[in-house]
Amino acid sequence: MTRDAASPPTANPDPTGGSRDGWRLSRRDLLRLGAMAAVAVGGVGAIEITDRLLDDRTGDSTPEATRIPSMCQMCTTACGIIGHVANGRLLKITGNPKDPNSQGAVCAKGVAGPSVLYDPFRMLYPLKRVGERGSGRWRRITWEEAYDEIATRLREIRDRGKPEEFAFQQGRNRSSDIVSRFLNAYGTPSHFNHRALCSANRRAAIATTIGESDWDLGDFENSRYVLNFGSNWAEAHQGHIPVAIRMMRAREKGARLVTFETRMSNTAALSDEWFCVKPGTDGLIALAMANVICREGLWDRTWLETWSNYPPDKILEHVAQYTPARAEQESGVPATTIERIAREFAAAAPECTTICNRGSQAHRNGYYNDRAITMLNALVGNMGKRGGWCWHPRSSWDKKAIPEPEPVPDKPTARSIIAEAKDWPLANAFAGKMKVAEIIYLWIREGRQKISALMTYNADTAWSWPEAQLVRGVLQDEKLIPFHVCIDVMYSETSHLADIILPWATYLERWDIDARPPQGLVDYVSLRQPVVPPRGESKDIREIFPELARRIGGGMEAYFPWATTEEYLEEYFRPVPGGFARMRADGVWMDPTKKPHYEPHTKPLTAAELDGAAEDAETGIIYKGADSKTGEPVAIGIRIGGVALRGFLTPSRKVEIYSDFVVEKGKAAGREVHPLPVYEPIPSHQREFPDDHLIMTSYKINVHNAHRTMQSKWLQEISHTNPALLNRATADKLGIGDGDWIEVTSFRPLDPAVPMGDGSELGTLRTRVRLTEGVHPLVIAIAHNAGRSVGGAYATNGKDDAAIPGYGEAADPDLDRLWWRGAISVPQNDILPIYPDPVAGGQAYHDTVVRIRKVG
């Protein structure tokens, strides 16, 4: 593949630009020059050495690096960081101790930030394709030309009265305010996300059960027993570092950590006990534990009678079918172990909690698995308690206290069949709409929704989506996608199939208002601010969108009255004491009067709240007023033991072990949804597996996240390869040795509830084997953070070192030392079938049946 310049750049690049802010002006050189002097004077800080040398050149007398608080975005956890900057160059990143979530801690990805900022292969100038789409032939254009063409295309679609034909595909979006503002002002509902590839099943399960939140925040720091089903918090959880630091503090206080997982993740290895399970049986294990807890009376019966919408005896009756013996048979975990762990968990109550994630929920039965796991907490009465299973109503900052600056556009009235994804009853049933990401490109191919323009934003769908080859086919097809604008930091499989590429500023060069689910159970608000100015001509969407809105016109521009992002954020942060200036200085603010969100359901309703309220005599539910849209009465609480309390924010105002709501949603979608947590065996796993048939699972390594961490030479140096992990005993049976080549052929599930679920062969990849004791004998595990074909030499293990127009040659002396050139790195997503959980739509990442064959 070539990415040659078809014509000279239209704008004259700064002739010194590449070397001034690339790796060429290296701190290494400066350090080397300063090293002898440093030793001679008994040690001088590296920063000071750098400064002094720069001082000699520039005459600048600033001796200290400036510390600029901001927020990380190497993964979704968004930890508070401090950028140490001298003479316009980011020297290092450390944690921001004022961040209540991460408390000054960062991981390897966070520390590696400078290697992304100064990546020699970064895209720095707008590009327009000049050859066939996907030919890799580009012309550097000006922002003026890019704006003009994009605005013209988008204006035409909007003027035709078909705003839904403009689709916006985001990957990880931490600028939700400005994205929604732009799309709503435009009027398109075709706002596609990736939640179904992330956490949809688990969110739906939690929202069904407690209503108030779709995200649990176990109070790990105060817990004595943490029961983990398939969460890899030590490497990749959405709350990665905030969870990990609390887990380790709990460990220091003697807490016990127990993990069920198909593969020995670092989390499994760090646990006091790890039990290897067959994929998709986590929910059955949880139900068997429920069986033990109920049968042996280890439950908190009083709590259940008070707060469960389903009586304890009925629960006992329901879980009677899920015996530990049955769970052993299906999961492989001994019944005696399940019994012991259940007893230990219950004995630690209420200072015990579950945690679960992709290992339990990224399955065809993921919703039910997490329903069962969540129920365990209700059984032992730890919900909302100190050291127990907790949650917070806000997954970001308090948007009532810090609202979006007016004027805020209304939500679109146009409809998007793809975003609504009505076949999946719970995908959009709750406040946080989840959608069904894995069907987007299939449905575009099937012509279910016409797309006239696609904008991809921080989303490498052509590499990271299930059946990525299908996505590439759609993106390649100019009839299906007549116009594609890609906004990203690095050249990717997706930008390779764009018509215009806009070089996005990294998280270290841009602004955001942001916050994450608070692991400390008190919400907060943070600021992401540029620690250095954007390199080259890269820009953030906060600059791009207002400009496009002005050029598209038609009233859109009215929603972008601010001259600059600073002006907008100045207004946004006005409710914070000290305002924007304080945010710039501290990076974060937390209301000191707020208390941790323990047991919100027990809060008594005030006399004022009860004034004018009505009570349902049968249920005790207290109503007040009517919903402005539906006219239905609004529940505000429930009378428990004669006292009017807030209750849970479910239809019953109690913990919904039994949910009529989901049954009704199922009926509306023509699918049966069970009201109780059940074990639903994975249809395509219910057979004898021949020796060469295995279940393929995926996983993420701690130094990687999405496509952009592979830009980092330091992270790639630690992990750049993804051989297939195979249990030694399995390999012995097949005559496969360590390092042998194998062919992995995947099958679609034979499952009528899954699109294209006909059991047919999907695809084949060739890779090599790493033997391990740390994986289930029926599993072949392949890391999915690998297999890039473009994006620079570091990301692709040397495959792609083509220069991009406007860059000049990539300048980094380390390029000559890329020692992992040619190491194996395969794209797993190409053979991963589109496989949504029929209830909530979350992708089943760990259920693919494959056949393996030794080759070569």
Next chain:
Amino acid sequence: MPRFGMLIDLNTCIGCHACSVACKNEFDVPLGVFRDTVKYVEDGAYPNPTRHFIPVLCNHCEDAPCLNACPTDAITRLPNGEVVINEGDCNLNRFCMAACPYGAIYEDPQTQTASKCTFCDHRTSQGEAPACVEACPTNCRIFGDLDDPDSEIATRMRENDTTVWKPDEHTAPRVFYVDPKHALPLIVNDGVQVDKTADLQDS
């Protein structure tokens, strides 16, 4: 004068590599060589295997074989005990590299000298912690004055059983470990450098 040392508590190391990346960044360590890495060691058989995470770096030995081996006196011990290489005096004879039982010394491709962890003497002399210690999210690394009984490291050393990497070498390391699972002797691929032989090639 303090006598600096480091304690690494393997109870709370999560193997995240923040330390080694921070070190890369602090010194712009060239690709291919490391001053600090985290060893992963798998141990035990299915269904009860485990994996150990063991950060390793120069041990700044009291009886440093590298210092004794250097014919050009390029390796010196600072008054605080940190063992450092003065690049100007190094002629890359590699004796130090051969002498170090920990494989902590590498050949810097840019300077053409021997190089290694300095315990961040440029930072510790300013009262700061080494970069790896600052970066550790779980505070499993404690750095400080071994001679100050009130220091955190001295306190933690008193409260825990500690060990060192390769005690049989009798180098008196000043990097100590709390190693409840006895993981240190299991390190197979010697040295602070990454095991490049583990890579499988694509062709």
